[in-house]
Amino acid sequence: MSQTLEAQQRVPDAMAGLRLDQAAAELFADFSRERLKGWIKAGALTVDGTPARPRDKVYGGERLQLQAELEDDARFEPEAIPLDVVFEDDEVLVIDKPAGLVVHPAAGNPDGTLLNALLHHCPALAAVPRAGIVHRLDKDTSGLMVVAKTLMAQTSLVEQLQARSVSREYDAVSVGVMTAGGTLDAPIGRHPRDRKRQAVNASGKPAVTHYRVVERFRAHTHVRCRLETGRTHQIRVHLAHLRYPLVGDPVYGGRLKLPRGGGEALKALLREFPRQALHARKLAFVHPGSGETLTFRAPLPDDILLLLDYLRDDVETLR
Structure with a gap:
């Protein structure tokens, strides 16, 4: 079974000088660069209506048009997670992901992921x-x-993410006492020495995080962050910067x-906290079908609630 995919994007001036396959990977973020390269070679992805090569440069302003047949992705098995x-509804699915669940299969996690769970929950994905x-x-x-259940919904949501119109807020618990909130506008890219990490890097991609103080403790702060961009590890990197x-952050902590x-008891909890204290609390986007703005909130999970309780008790005990 296959579906016909039709999509188009305009190359922004900021991408001038990139290879076509690089620009396509940014603009059609649902698909891997290798898959897009194959479509370019097959003539399924054209530049201003003309076939091109993956290595050809773009100059800004070109119209990239994609018309391709999508086969069902049978590489991944459904799992009852x-x-x-x-x-x-028929077009979107919003979930509250637990800590510990990997989103997409990779070399170290070939199964047991959110993607496997989605394929079981909704086989049409x-x-x-990427199962939406x-x-x-x-x-x-x-x-x-949020997960898209149709190609139309996926295209709409990706466009909203690229336009920075999806609202995403996070609760975090950081080490140190913040005096005030603010905005950090600092590009993020690969760490120059450790390729498994991200870092604030002048040659990285734009990254903007707004943050404000929710509650201060003796040596920690409950912080609320709002993302304008969605770079890998963005909040973790920016707050560490x-x-x-x-x-609990094992990489940037x-x-x-x-x-x-x-x-x-507090010291033991801090030593043993099993993960970075970060929770995606609020999500808002325009429904791809109805055009209505939908807003969702997820309560703090038990482990972060417990941490906050211990930090409050610590303040009270030493007053």
Whole structure:
């Protein structure tokens, strides 16, 4: 079974000088660069109506048109993994992802992922690229994600993400006491020495995070972050760059810091906190079919609630 995919994008001036396959990978983010390269070679992805080569340069202003047949993706097996479904209709699915669940299969996680769970929950998603996944959360970040159930819905949601019109808010617990909130506009790219990490990097992609203080503790802060962009590890990288890394972050958290004079129970919890304290609390987007703006909220999970309770008790104990 296959579906005909039709989509088009205009190359922005900022992409001038990129290879066609690089620009296509940015503009048609649902598909891998290798898949797009194959479509370019087959003439299914054209530039101003003319076939081109993957290595050809773009100059800005060109119209990229994609017309391709999408076969059902049979590489991944459906798995009966429970999903916390917040909302579902014929076009979109909103879930509250638990910490510990990988979103997409990869070399280290070939199965047991959200994608496998989605294929079991809705077998028709096999005909949608990446089973409808249009954005990701890190394995150990909990909270809201939207999934497209049709190609039309997927195209709409990707366009909204590219236009920065999808509203995404996160709750985080950081190490250190913030004096005030603010906005960090700092590009993010690969770390120059550790390719598995991201870093604030002048040659990286634009990244903007707005953050504000929800509650201060003796040595930590409950922070609320709103994303304008969606770079890999964005909140984790940006807060670490500000010297307020997330509690429990194994990659960007640095050396463990325990509050002086704190109780042993709090210290034990901080030592053993199993993940970065980050939760996608709010998600808003325009419904691809109705045009209505939908807003969803997910309550804090038990582990972060427990951490906040311990931090409040620590403040009260030492008053």
